[in-house]
Amino acid sequence: MMEKRLVLSENGNKLIPVLGSRVLSQRACLLSAIFTAITVLTITTLTLILTMATGLNRVWAQPPPMSVAEKSFETPLQFGLLPYISTRKLFTYYLPLKQYLERTLGRPVRMSTAPDFATYIKRAEEGSYDLYHTAPHFAALAEQAYGYRRVSQYRRVLEGSILVARESDIKKATDLRGRTLLTPDSLAIITFLGEQWLRDNGMQPGVDVKVKNTPSHNNAILAVMHGEADAAVTASNVFETMLDETRERLRILGKTQRVPNVMFMSSPRLSDTEYRQLRQAMLSFTAKGAGKEFFAKTGYVDMVEITDNDMQSLIPFVIQLNNKFDMP
CATH class of the missing domain: 3.40.190.10 (Periplasmic binding protein-like II)
Incomplete structure (x- = not known):
């Protein structure tokens, strides 16, 4: 026969009789609830700590901001x-x-x-x-x-070289009168120097000698080599670095001033x-x-x-x- 016990009601204002097994059950439930609460709290706390630690690791892993x-x-x-x-x-x-x-x-x-x-x-x-x-x-x-x-x-x-074909009949500056002189880009200082060389030799660019611009020094040099123009002005060092076979087919007629x-x-x-x-x-x-x-x-x-x-x-x-x- 189950033992009856008096326990305090939920509102705490009176005693009520209960069976011993029920008392044990309530106590078990209470202990279970307390354990569960502690477990949840512990897991939550650990999760929070781990999250914070991970975040700090990420921060610490980042390089400092650069200047x-x-x-x-x-x-x-x-x-x-x-x-x-x-x-x-x-x-x-x-x-x-x-x-x-x-x-x-x-x-x-x-x-x-x-x-x-x-x-x-x-x-x-x-x-x-x-x-x-x-x-x-x-x-x-x-x-x-x-x-x-x-x-x-x-x-x-920097100086310019006036080039003609090695077998050309152009032997002196004035032989260019009525001929075509190729230059690099119209804004190139070598072009300016080539035009001044014509003036220094008594010829007006565009009047006594036709002046034609090309995309580069290479283009001007190769055009004379292939017989497509009478003469060209180019930077001396560019001509010197051309292939031997190219230089051997050309001749230097004159030099411009130096800059x-x-x-x-x-x-x-x-x-x-x-x-x-x-x-x-x-x-x-x-x-x-x-x-x-x-x-x-x-x-x-x-x-x-x-x-x-x-x-x-x-x-x-x-x-x-x-x-x-x-x-x-």
Whole structure:
């Protein structure tokens, strides 16, 4: 027979008789509920702790935020190349310099060019290039008008060679009267020098001698070699790097005046730190150092600083360039 016990009612205001088994059942239920609550609370707490720990691990695993200077070195340096020869040859020539800059600066370098000189100048004005490899009068213009800063230039001076076919009957400058002279792009300083050479020899470009522009130095040289034109003016170093069979079929009729050679300029958007590092890297790319093979192949001799005298000597060509821009 079950033992009866008195227990307190739910509202706590009276005692009620219950069987012993029911008391045990209630106690068991109460203990079960307490255990369940503790278990749920423990699991919830552990889950919360694990979640927080995971979140902290993710935070700790993230690299610290980069400064503006650090971010800039993740961005490729835009290296603009003057389109004075074919794009294939241009990129082949300057690949060693690109690779050197990537190693030295610790950032990617992206080479690009343009279809012609006018487009190239326009892109420089728009800020497309961080490192601007360019003709000397374009460099002077970029410094004066666009805020570009001097980086370096080739030691070898720039001059033009007037070329004719080796078997041509053109023996002296005045024999070009009534003939055709091919030049590179109309804005090229070599074109300006070639036209001045005609004037110095008593001939007016476009009147006594027909002047015809071609897309590049290579095109002008090859046209004369194939008998498609009487003569061409080209940068002397470009002619010197042509294949032997090409040079053997041509003859140098004359030379133009000399001017500073190709220059490298820095975009004004580069920070002072980036500019200094770029300039130092370029001036360290020398014929006795990292640039040994490059200079041996291209004939540019070495890398040097750009001086005030260099820029001063280019003023007449910048004026001539601006006059070209103003022409309809």
